[in-house]
Every structure is written in structure tokens, then in C-alpha cells.
Amino acid sequence: MKAGEIVEIMERHFPLSLQEEWDVSGFQCGHYEQEVHKIMIALDCDLRTIREAIAKGCDMLITHHPFLFKRLDLNLSGYVGTCIEEAIKNDLVIYSSHTPLDKVAMNNWLCEELGLIEVGECEETGIAKAGKLQEEMSLNDFIEHVKNAFHLDYVRIAGDKETIHTVAVCGGAGADFIHNIDVDAYLTGDIKYHAGEDSTICDMVLVDVGHHVEVIMVEKLKELLQEEIAAEIITSTSPDYFRFA
Template sequence: MLVAELVELLEQRYPLSWAESWDRVGLTLGEPSAEVTKVFLAVDCDPRTVQEAVAAGADFMFTHHPLLLRGVSSVAPTTYKGAVVHRMIKAGVALYTAHTNGDVASPGVSDALAARLGLLDVRPLIPVGDDGRGHGRIGRLPSAMALADLAALVSASVGGVRVAGPRTATVETVAVAGGAGDAWLADAARAGVDAYLTSDLRHHPAHEHLAAGGPVLLDVSHWASERPWLDDVAAFLRRETGLQTIVSDVDTSPWTFLEDGNS
């Protein structure tokens, strides 16, 4: 399969027109006529994941976050992003990104997060079309559980979690949003769900949300909330192309450990 053919397939699945106007998605690096034999998938394109892709012999890298989201005036190898670009070009690795167009897709980033929790009757938190697309997802747990038990489920199936709410609070309906989700706190409250799971929640918006009686909050790392989607994309590519896929588990979160003062 050629890079151009794989790009066409991905853009049928995640049209560029679905991306936000500020986003930078699609093919970033790579010759359209180059052959693709192995696809490497990661949340971020950084030196660690690029090295992993090169070591694995991948010739196409699919990432969720754009490497060049904001304009740069140079891709000299002495710069952080320039070094990544040069490494990939020398190794013959194409780079493709699906970001906010993957967020709103159906199935998309938040569908994968909802599936990790086993949510049923899943629907968009904020619909953007009549085909199941939209920001975030709402679903119900197979059976109601205490917030403490939901936190344990999230920790085991997604990653470490911060929780705001009484441990004994009963949760049955849950809204989820992969990536930074405090922009949709009010939407989660209006939806009447019992809990909202997302990442990158900020102090003041979360405080005001809870003071207004909004649903309890569960906050995981940005990386952890989006990593499950890569498995879905990889399965789609294997099914449609027969290409070998490798999904990175390199945690590209900037936070490396928790110090609670008790160790």
C-alpha cells in the first residue's frame, strides 16, 4: 500500500473537514508514493515515540496530537521539533495526524474511553451531526456503583485518577471526554449525568462546577484518556488493509511521579 492510499483511507474515516479551524491534521511528512508496510500509532510524536517507531521498522506513524500545531520558523535539527522531523525523514517514516476530527468521529476518541468503562447506550454529549458524531459521550454503567468503585475501575482500565465527590456517591450515568474537557463541564451538568470523566480539569472551573451541584468529577491524564482510541484505529487499519500495526504504550504525559509526602 502507498502512503497516498493509506491517507485516502484515513481521510474517509476521519475527514479533514471535521477538524476545528485551529487544528492541523492530515499528512505532515512523507512521500505520497512511498510504500507502507508497518504502521506505528502513538498519542504524541516526540523523540521517544519516533525512536520506538524507527526501531520497530515502521514506515508510517499515526498520531493523535499534531507535531506542528503552531507555526514554526525553522525545522533546523538544532530545534526540538526540527530534530524530530529530520529523524523521521532520514528513517523514511511518514507522519499523519487525526486530532479533533478523531475526537468527534463515531467511533472516535471518547467512544474508546466509554468502552473501557463498559458504558451502555452510548451517545454524544454534544452532537455535531445526526450520524452519532460529537464531542464527548454519555452512557450508563451496567449497574450502579459507588464513586469509590468507579474510581477503582477507571484506575485499572484507564489510568491513575483524581476524584472530586463523596466516595459513597452512587453513579449510574457517566459522561466522558477524551483530552482536555473542562469546556464541557456545563454540558455534563445539563445532561444530568452522575459523573463526568475527562482530563486536564482546572481548579477554578471544577470548583465552581461542584459548587453549582454538577456531577462528581474524575480526572485522568490527558495521555491516558486518549490512548484507548489508538487500539481502535489499529484494528480498523488491520481490518481494512492487512498492514501490521504497533501501538505505543510510551506514556508521553509530562508528569512522571506523585510525591505525597508519606513515603
């Protein structure tokens, strides 16, 4: 199967027309005509992941986060230049779907893991999803439920409520949407200090689950693509950049 055919499948599910103006989703490097027999799916497109894909004999790397966010510098001694050089030298095609995948699937997948029902769009955000827990929970029970759902040891919490029933979710960095969402609890990542004050103003519990919670897309995308692509599909280890010390 050619790389271009796989790109067509990706863009049928996650159209590039959905990406935000600042996003750089799409074909990152390689040849559309290249034959692809083995694909690796990963959260991040970085040098570590590129080398992992090469070591595992992959012809194509599909990621959520693009590496071309970084300033394009074709000096091959620079970081981005090194990524491009290693990919090209090893005939590795790279494709990324960031905000298109976010809008179509990411937050639905996160809501599914939480077991939310009656899930719908938070229309003023254009990306976040909201739903209800099957049963109302105490705040402590809800936090344990979140940690279990996403295999987290810790989360950061701001705000306070006795019980939680309605929940909104935005994978990645979604704290800017806090004033556009009316729920008991809002889960997102990369939350800055003053968003904690906003949670009090908005009378909600703000839960920082971290950006890496989006790693859920690795297995979910593999399941989706296996139904349409004949090539072998494997997943990256996709470790978190951060750890607790």
C-alpha cells in the same frame, strides 16, 4: 501499499472536515507515493516516538497528537526541525488524526471500556459522549471501576454524590464543557483548579483521568486498520509524560 492510499483510508474513517479550527490533523511530512510495508501507531508524535518508529524499521507513523501544534521552525537545530529532519532522512511518513478521531471514535472507545450503555452525544459539546452504568454504583465503587477500566493507580476527584448512574466522557482536556453536561459523573483530563468549584455548582463528580487515557486509541486503531491495510502494523510504547513521585 502507498502512503497516500493509507491516508485515504484514515480520512474515510476520520474525515479532516471534522477537525476543529485550531487543529492541525492530517499529513505531517513525507511523500504520498512512498511504499509502506510497516506502520507504527502511537498517541504522541514527538522525537522519542519518531526514533522508536525508525529503530523498528517503520515506513509510516500514525499518531493521535500531531507535532505541528508547535511553531513550525525549519531551523534543523530546533526541536520541530529535528523531528522533521529525522523523519525525512529515514523516509518516515507521518500522519496524525486528532480531533477527527476524537469526534468519531475516541470517546466511544472510552465509553466501551467503562461498560456504559445507551451512549449518545452530548450535543452542546460536539465531542463528549454520555451514557449509563449498567447498575448504579456508590461513588467509591465507581472510582475503583474507573481505575480498573483504564489501568490507573490514581485519579483526581472533585464534587461528591452518594451514587453514580449517568456518566459523560471526554478524552483529553474537556473541563470547559462542564456547564453543558448534565450527569452524575464526568471523566476528562487536564483539569484546572477552578473546575473543581464548577463541579459543585453543576452538582456532579468531576474525575480527572489524565490526558494519557487516550492511549487506548493505539490498540483500537490498530484493530480497525488491520482489516483494510496489508502492511504490518505495530504499536508504540506511548508512555505518559507524567509520573507520580
